[in-house]
Amino acid sequence: MTTPWADPACPRDDRVEALLAEMTLEEKLAQLGSAWPGVERVSGNVAPMQDVFARQTEFASASKNGLGHLTRPFGTRPVEPSEGARRLAAMQRELMDNTRLGIPAIAHEECLTGFTSYRATVFPTALAWAATFSPGLVERMAHAIGSSMRRVGVHQGLSPVLDVVRDYRWGRVEETLGEDPYLVATTGSAYVRGLESAGIIATLKHFAGYSASKGARNHAPVSMGPREFADVILPPFETAIRDGGARSVMNSYADVDGVPAGADPSLLTRLLREDWGFEGTVVSDYWSIAFLRTMHRIAATDGEAGARALEAGIDVELPDTLAYGEPLAELVRSGTVSEDLVDRAVRRVLRQKADLGLLDADFAPEVDTEEPIDFDPPSHRAIARELAEQSIVLLSNRDGLLPLASSTTSIALVGPCADDPNAFFGCYSFPNHVLPHHPGYDNGIETLSLLKAVTIELPATRITYEQGCPVKDIDRSGFDAAVEQARRADVCVAVVGDRAGLFGRGTSGEGCDAEDLSLPGVQDELVEALLATGTPVVLLVVSGRPYALGAYADRAAAVVQAFFPGEEGGTALAGMLSGRVTPSGKLPLQVPRNGGGQPSTYLHAPLGGNSEGVSNLDPTPAYPFGHGLSYTEFAYTGLSLSSSEIPTDGEVEISCLVRNTGDLPGAEVVQLYTADPVALLPRPILQLNGFARVYLAAGEEQRVTFRLHTDLLAYTGPDLRRIVEPGEITVMIGASSTDVRLRDTLRLTGALRTVGHRRVLHTATEID
Incomplete structure (x- = not known):
């Protein structure tokens, strides 16, 4: 007889509650942990402090009560695709056959420039995706990556990186989508949609503030005010959850104004879940829970570090189980940590396993390896070539x-x-x-x-x-x-x-x-x-x-x-x-x-901006944001606004004509910028609020239309509320942030408006 929690015909939450009621404390905590089989045989770090924290533990011992996640079964050492699929299936079968409840694990992998596995397509880096200004192409790439992963039994990908660049010296700039929150949000959400459409859980990294470290040093503290944090750092994450449908978030290693993200309930619970409505899982960056003890020094033991992270809202400890195992169990048994917190996290993990089919009675981990598994098929290479050319x-x-x-x-x-x-x-x-x-x-x-x-x-x-x-x-x-x-x-x-x-x-x-x-x-x-x-x-x-x-x-x-x-x-x-x-x-x-x-x-x-006589240093760049030349030329004419005056909760259509005036076909990225010349607080000189990649034959002309909602003009005001204020807005269209070809003025009327978390996050575009 099938147990209720293994019956896919039952409502998901009923299945989860039935399974949770069957679990011992040790089995619950096992669902919040992970194991990294084979990492001890890697000579050299592929994760921070791996040489300190990686343990030589037999898989059977590490998973005796079950397991939440399997860490990088393909991405730790070279393994042929078919052999890797068989190994992963064997580990899942061992979990199913040799644990009391028989629950498979979620297998996760890195997938920033493709499935990080031997013989898999190596796509361009995220910074190159951003340079294409082509979210649709990025979505196609992510779907291709996810399809390879799902084919061999992987369920979750640790991408994309949504950190907005604040200092180019930071080593991980290559992993980002650039320095503009709108571009990062739009392109990152496209990646999420592509990965999720292939059945892979996308994981947003690194929540939040990681890229704004002092001196651009990795893992360094972040000194940033709440307005910059709200207006620059957070929008890509919110957009990827609401518009992209991301089902997982990974915490940042950094502390912001002295508070480590991994122990911050205001970030991981109140903002992420209560305000944004996120229902997925929060997974720890590798060993970031242990870092609460060793680096941040806000916990004396691994158990205390686990308690701080669990209370803040981290559901799963990656890549191995140090704090969420016996150290945390001891605190729960003693009454120091409420078992309700454990149950809260376990529910989230089990819901995802139900959604993935891992709880179904007929789930089988084996995949077809009779036919050769090609991680680098011609269709993937074609996408990689298109991305490379456009970037x-x-x-x-x-x-x-x-x-x-x-x-x-x-x-x-x-x-x-x-x-x-x-x-x-x-x-x-x-x-x-x-x-x-x-x-x-x-x-x-x-x-x-x-x-x-x-x-x-x-x-x-x-x-x-x-x-x-x-x-x-x-x-x-x-x-x-x-x-x-x-x-x-x-x-x-x-x-x-x-x-x-x-x-x-x-x-x-x-x-x-x-x-x-x-x-x-x-x-x-x-x-x-x-x-x-x-x-x-x-x-x-x-x-x-x-x-x-x-x-x-x-x-x-x-x-x-x-x-x-x-x-x-x-x-x-x-x-x-x-x-x-x-x-x-x-x-x-x-x-x-x-x-x-x-x-x-x-x-x-x-x-x-420019020194203007107050400093001997010139901060202007050699080449500005949005800049890029072609072998042909483009002319911009015919700027039109559907109205010159709209209320502070309104929308306006902004359009222009773009003509290829050269002798060669080519693509132009038409960029929409806005500026608020007089505001309650200093605002950016200009800010990207829309873009469209337009392919034009020689002599061809098309009209590009942007539908800009006033929510995109909101910012964090003096009292830390997000507001849209009445007044004049400068609207600009051009080929870069300094090559503005057309401009006009838009007047916002009515009362100052507070904008909530259900605001419009995207500027729709049409090309005709």
Whole structure:
């Protein structure tokens, strides 16, 4: 006879209550814990403090009372897809057959640049997704990622990262979607929809404030006022929950104004659940509960740390069970911690397991492995190529050197990123995240370096290559050979930037923070030496963060930015050089002018803008937010507002005509900005409130219409309420935050209005 909780015909909550009533305290706590089988055999950290906290525990012992989560069964070491599926199914079968209640675990994996597994497609990094300004394409990518994961029995993905960039020196900038909360919210929500549509639980990271650490140092404290926190940091998370349907949230390691996120009930319960209505699970970032004891020092024991986290609202401890096991059980038995708190979290976990089908009597973990499992099918590579092509940002193109003329007979390809396909991968790609700990394995996927891709793209052109210098090491021994090759060539393509890694093993990635924004190592010196040859230099930056390029803006023949464009990056960049690909990416953050100066993001109020005689430092960027050139030109005309005056709870249609005035087809990202010239508090000089990517044939014209609701103009006022106030708003449409082509004034009428959490979060667009 089927028990009530295993009957899918019963209402979900009834099933959960029936199962909860059957559980012992130990079985309940087991559902709040996790196990990471095999992590002790990894040589080198793939998570912070792994060497300190990882334990050698037999799976049977770790799961004797059941298990909430299985941690990274594919993403810990190289395993062939079919073999990985069989191993995961075997662990699930062991849980089902050898525990009293037989409840399977939720298996989670990283999936920021694709399924972080051997032989899986490596898509561009999140910063590259943002540069496309194409949420629909990002949604397609996420669905593809989720489909691969679900195919082999994975249920939850630890993505996307919704941290808004506040300082470009932070190592994890590559994982973000840039510095604008609207762009982050819109693109991040698209990723969530794609992943969730494939049946994978999306996990929003890192809630909240992680990216605003002091000095851009990983895990550093955050000093931020409540208005900035509410207006910049929180909107992407709220949007991804309400519009994206995210079912999980991961806490931040950081403390904000002295309060660690992992022990903050005002954040994890009152705001997240009571105000926003979130009904999913909150999972801890890896070992963040233990960090309440070891790093934040607000608990004396693991049990006390677990109690603080559980009370705040963390439901599941990842990646292993340190605090939510026996240490917490002792406090519950003694009456120090209420078992009601345990039950609250267990209900949330069991609801998700019911939704995933894991409680059903007929659930079987085995998957079909008779047919080969392809984690990198042609359809995924096609999406990766499209993303890579659309993410390339042409920053400058003096005298129209690009695309390279057919008369170009020789190219000197120089730089540490020119002949390394892994230079195109982010730190959470399997080749850069896991394979460095497993020498002897190839990447498991077909990848082309830029050198190989250009050689294929331009078979009639003589291509020479010199590394010049390493990415990171102080080594100038290759300068002379590189300079000689540049002198002999018609054009020199200098390929510089980053190598992604973890915890100091790279120049970009988790734990790879930068002291300043000069190119790593001696790469700036190499670029200067190449410029001095007199040969036209195309400066191609392949990186995970923006580096200071002000010194080259007027000296390089062209400057190109690529944010880790993934496995198809070489082919995409080669196509951009030849002209087969017309660049259309736009900057999701600014490119600074000088390495030592840390410009504010483009969202600064007037006080944070140009020095205007009050300082000797110029904070303006070399290239602004939203900037990106094309091989064709676009004209903007015909700005129209459906009304010049609307109430503070109204909506207005704002439209313009965009024409491709050049000779080539191309895509333009039409950007809608607004500004509040006089407000109760200082407001940003301008702020993105809508965008549309428009593909136009040569000579073609289309009308772009934005439906802007006044909720998008709200901000946190003097009394910390979100408000829309009456008065004049400047409406601007243009090609970047500094290239405004059209502007008008909109007047808001009526009373000052308080805006709640059911506000409009998105500006709808139409193209016709």
